[in-house]
Amino acid sequence: MRRRTRTWLAVTSTMCLVMAACGDDEADAPAAPATTAAAPETETTAAAAPETTTTAAPEAPAEVTTTVPEAPTEVTDTLSASDGTGMRIAVLYDGTLDQGGWQGSMDAGTQLLVDSMPGAEVLRVEEIAPGQTAQRAMTDLAEDGYHLIIGTSTYDADMAIVSADYPETAFLHACDATVTDNMGQYCLAVEEARYVDGALAAALSETGKIGYVAAFGISFVLKPLNLFAAGARSVNPDAEVHVVFTNDWFDPNLELQAANALIDLGVDVLTYDLSSSAVPEVAAQRGAGFIGYGYDDARLQAPDSWLGGSLYNWGAAFVTTAQEVAAGTWEPGYIYGGYADGLLGYAEFGASVPAEAQDLVDSLIADIAAGDLDVFAGPIVDRDGNLVVPEGEALEFFDRAICCEWVIEGVQGEIG
Amino acid sequence: MTAPTVDRAASRSGRWHIPITVEQRAASRFLQQLGVNLVALVLAFGLGAILLLMAGDNPLDVYREMFDRAFGSSRALRETLRSTTPLILTGLAVTVCFRMGLWSIGAEGQLIAGSVAGAAAALVLGPSLPAPLAVAAVVIAAALGGAAWATLAAVPRALFGTDEVVTTLMLNFVALGIMNYLIFGSVSYWRDRTNPGFPAGKVIPESTQLDPYFGVFDAGLILSLALALIVALALRRTVWGYQLRVAGDSRAAASYAGINSTRQIISVFAVSGALAGVAGGTYVMSITFALEPRAIAVNLGFVGIVVAAVALLKPLLVVPIAFLMGALLSTAPSLSIFGVSPAVVIVIQGIILLCVAGAQFFIRYRVRITRVEVGSR
Numbered sequence: 001m002r003r004r005t006r007t008w009l010a011v012t013s014t015m016c017l018v019m020a021a022c023g024d025d026e027a028d029a030p031a032a033p034a035t036t037a038a039a040p041e042t043e044t045t046a047a048a049a050p051e052t053t054t055t056a057a058p059e060a061p062a063e064v065t066t067t068v069p070e071a072p073t074e075v076t077d078t079l080s081a082s083d084g085t086g087m088r089i090a091v092l093y094d095g096t097l098d099q100g101g102w103q104g105s106m107d108a109g110t111q112l113l114v115d116s117m118p119g120a121e122v123l124r125v126e127e128i129a130p131g132q133t134a135q136r137a138m139t140d141l142a143e144d145g146y147h148l149i150i151g152t153s154t155y156d157a158d159m160a161i162v163s164a165d166y167p168e169t170a171f172l173h174a175c176d177a178t179v180t181d182n183m184g185q186y187c188l189a190v191e192e193a194r195y196v197d198g199a200l201a202a203a204l205s206e207t208g209k210i211g212y213v214a215a216f217g218i219s220f221v222l223k224p225l226n227l228f229a230a231g232a233r234s235v236n237p238d239a240e241v242h243v244v245f246t247n248d249w250f251d252p253n254l255e256l257q258a259a260n261a262l263i264d265l266g267v268d269v270l271t272y273d274l275s276s277s278a279v280p281e282v283a284a285q286r287g288a289g290f291i292g293y294g295y296d297d298a299r300l301q302a303p304d305s306w307l308g309g310s311l312y313n314w315g316a317a318f319v320t321t322a323q324e325v326a327a328g329t330w331e332p333g334y335i336y337g338g339y340a341d342g343l344l345g346y347a348e349f350g351a352s353v354p355a356e357a358q359d360l361v362d363s364l365i366a367d368i369a370a371g372d373l374d375v376f377a378g379p380i381v382d383r384d385g386n387l388v389v390p391e392g393e394a395l396e397f398f399d400r401a402i403c404c405e406w407v408i409e410g411v412q413g414e415i416g
Numbered sequence: 417m418t419a420p421t422v423d424r425a426a427s428r429s430g431r432w433h434i435p436i437t438v439e440q441r442a443a444s445r446f447l448q449q450l451g452v453n454l455v456a457l458v459l460a461f462g463l464g465a466i467l468l469l470m471a472g473d474n475p476l477d478v479y480r481e482m483f484d485r486a487f488g489s490s491r492a493l494r495e496t497l498r499s500t501t502p503l504i505l506t507g508l509a510v511t512v513c514f515r516m517g518l519w520s521i522g523a524e525g526q527l528i529a530g531s532v533a534g535a536a537a538a539l540v541l542g543p544s545l546p547a548p549l550a551v552a553a554v555v556i557a558a559a560l561g562g563a564a565w566a567t568l569a570a571v572p573r574a575l576f577g578t579d580e581v582v583t584t585l586m587l588n589f590v591a592l593g594i595m596n597y598l599i600f601g602s603v604s605y606w607r608d609r610t611n612p613g614f615p616a617g618k619v620i621p622e623s624t625q626l627d628p629y630f631g632v633f634d635a636g637l638i639l640s641l642a643l644a645l646i647v648a649l650a651l652r653r654t655v656w657g658y659q660l661r662v663a664g665d666s667r668a669a670a671s672y673a674g675i676n677s678t679r680q681i682i683s684v685f686a687v688s689g690a691l692a693g694v695a696g697g698t699y700v701m702s703i704t705f706a707l708e709p710r711a712i713a714v715n716l717g718f719v720g721i722v723v724a725a726v727a728l729l730k731p732l733l734v735v736p737i738a739f740l741m742g743a744l745l746s747t748a749p750s751l752s753i754f755g756v757s758p759a760v761v762i763v764i765q766g767i768i769l770l771c772v773a774g775a776q777f778f779i780r781y782r783v784r785i786t787r788v789e790v791g792s793r
Contacts, residue, residue, distance in 0.1 A: 090753070125749070125752050125753055126752060128749055128752070129710070129711075130708070130710045131703065131704060131710065131711025132499065132746070133714075133749050134749075136749045137750070137753060139495070140485065140749065140753055143491065144753070154614045156613055156614060157706060157708060157711075161705065175613065175614075176611075176613030178613075217600075220613070
């Protein structure tokens with residue numbers, strides 16, 4: 001909470017500066033609410049302070065009602081930026097809401113949106129596959145006058161197509177490429193989350209072998225894998241991370257087989273980057289420990305095997321954007337942040353985790369949040385022996401976002 | 417009028433006499449067919465209504481929403497028609513094979529092969545050709561891609577009698593694997609290397625993106641309607657179609673008549689594959705605008721089997737059935753938005769399909785309660 005207040009203050013002051021600089025560009029908007037944060041051109045540079053994107057304080061100082069110029073209906077909607085009165089928001093999911101992992105962490109974000117903006121109508125739409133289904137759903141929602149449409153899965157191409165037809169509607173997409181006049185992206189620094197997770201895994205593994213069940217051998221998935229391994233080897237330089245790819249985002253049966261195969265290999269701590277509860281199940285059955293993935297639903301499913309895990313706080317990005325859209329100040333960009341920005345948190349530790357390991361995690365998070373530890377700092381060597389980040393350097397924002405085509409040393413297993 | 421009884425043996429078995437006889441109708445009149453189908457639809461929506469009531473939704477509201485979202489505006493109609501096009505084409509592809517008694521379930525894989533070939537043609541030729549020629553090039557490439565993929569199953573079937581059900585089914589997975597590899601597993605020509613996010617296909621040039629006429633339908637639909645007509649005429653009026661139907665009725669009769677079965681099997685497979693391939697090509701040009709594996713592999717080939725079966729393997733009947741099916745499938749997300757649980761939507765789709773498919777049985781057969789005197793055999 002203390003951190004939130006601090007960021008809120010930072011945002012407020014930033015906002016005042018921005019408003020002062022903007023002058024009376026937005027004559028229509030009476031006193032833009034101080035609760036919203038502008039995200040100045042974050043898509044091109046990370047040089048801006050970590051506070052560029054931030055948790056917007058749900059407890060707004062005063063209810064400020066603004067007229068939204070891009071209201072799609074003829075009657076001018078009156079939207080409240082503080083509690084979202086009159087605002088309609090839709091969140092699209094690829095699977096069903098009862099899945100854990102990525103999907104579960106996204107829904108926790110939606111819930112924060114519901115709680116923070118009690119006046120807004122927030123609709124969850126399940127089982128929306130990319131492609132024609134997604135295009136159809138987004139078209140319907142835009143036609144129905146939804147002000148903000150949030151995609152939580154791989155809808156980038158579809159959203160780019162539909163958003164071009166509905167310039168008055170705000171579109172927000174998870175961790176992809178397209179940024180236009182009415183479509184933005186939000187993502188969080190999974191590299192920070194996975195680095196901490198990897199460190200905990202290595203601290204608790206007795207065999208030094210950690211299992212990782214992943215979806216696809218693509219850069220999007222290799223980045224968290226690489227940083228997980230980097231975190232593990234920061235604790236135990238000989239740690240090995242054994243990876244198995246299922247080539248699907250959701251295939252519990254294959255995940256089950258993969259997790260069992262990894263344990264047969266001598267792995268005693270497991271993790272995953274998928275939505276099903278297959279890996280926690282196997283860990284519980286076979287007496288191994290496991291680290292969660294962005295969400296702590298698995299802590300309740302397999303409490304004896306649960307060790308810990310970073311929490312993805314997507315809700316921070318949702319609330320910030322929704323409030324900006326309501327206020328009419330939204331500038332589509334690339335929301336990106338980690339522990340320092342309230343976009344990442346940490347779950348409760350498992351009962352078996354000793355105090356020193358807990359302290360290790362806490363101090364790593366404190367260092368990362370304070371800017372003392374950059375998980376992408378060199379030297380980073382890939383598993384073919386190439387120096388991908390030299391000593392004394394660190395990856396810049398764009399390279400962080402699109403990282404990684406390489407696989408870091410310490411990762412074992414076929415990529416693909 | 418009374419045709420031979422089909423299922424008497426079953427009703428006689430055991431001690432219990434079941435007084436029901438299933439008879440083939442000698443001929444069913446158009447009005448009769450229409451009536452049976454209407455009853456089936458009413459029954460389907462009635463069953464669906466019960467389900468919706470149980471789930472706590474108001475069926476009338478849901479059905480009105482469904483109708484509005486499928487036909488209620490030009491935008492809605494456009495979405496329905498965009499879903500109709502690929503289903504007409506895969507329905508025709510299945511029809512051609514099934515009419516000859518070739519149980520190909522490979523339309524899915526052939527559609528994928530068509531998308532890959534069509535997307536390649538669009539990317540290579542699109543920038544340099546005027547729009548009509550570029551579109552034609554994509555269609556031809558997609559047809560060739562689909563036909564080539566079908567030939568992989570056709571040749572072993574024609575030469576060695578390999579079971580086409582198994583080969584076509586397996587080739588679907590191979591095609592899917594190749595398409596996934598092109599986008600997710602490699603830096604292929606199809607993949608957009610400039611995209612730093614989730615792996616995506618290169619967007620095809622503007623000249624190959626189909627714009628809807630009057631905001632409602634695009635050239636893909638016109639092409640699919642023309643192909644339905646051509647397939648219907650080819651089956652009815654050409655030697656190729658005649659031989660196909662003869663072979664479908666009796667393989668032995670066909671070989672006595674001197675029909676070269678090897679050539680025939682390969683040509684029928686190739687035509688079927690070409691139709692499914694065109695479905696892939698138009699899908700890329702009208703919906704995905706790129707080779708997008710997760711958007712393309714959505715079971716359009718498998719749904720084509722349902723369309724063909726419900727349409728009684730009649731090419732012209734494929735069109736309205738595909739239209740209904742397209743409306744039914746494309747409104748699923750709209751119903752989810754409306755608040756109906758996705759699981760209920762899937763069950764309602766299933767009920768409607770089951771009733772419509774079941775109705776085809778009652779068009780061909782009639783069920784009669786038989787009066788049999790006790791003790792008589």
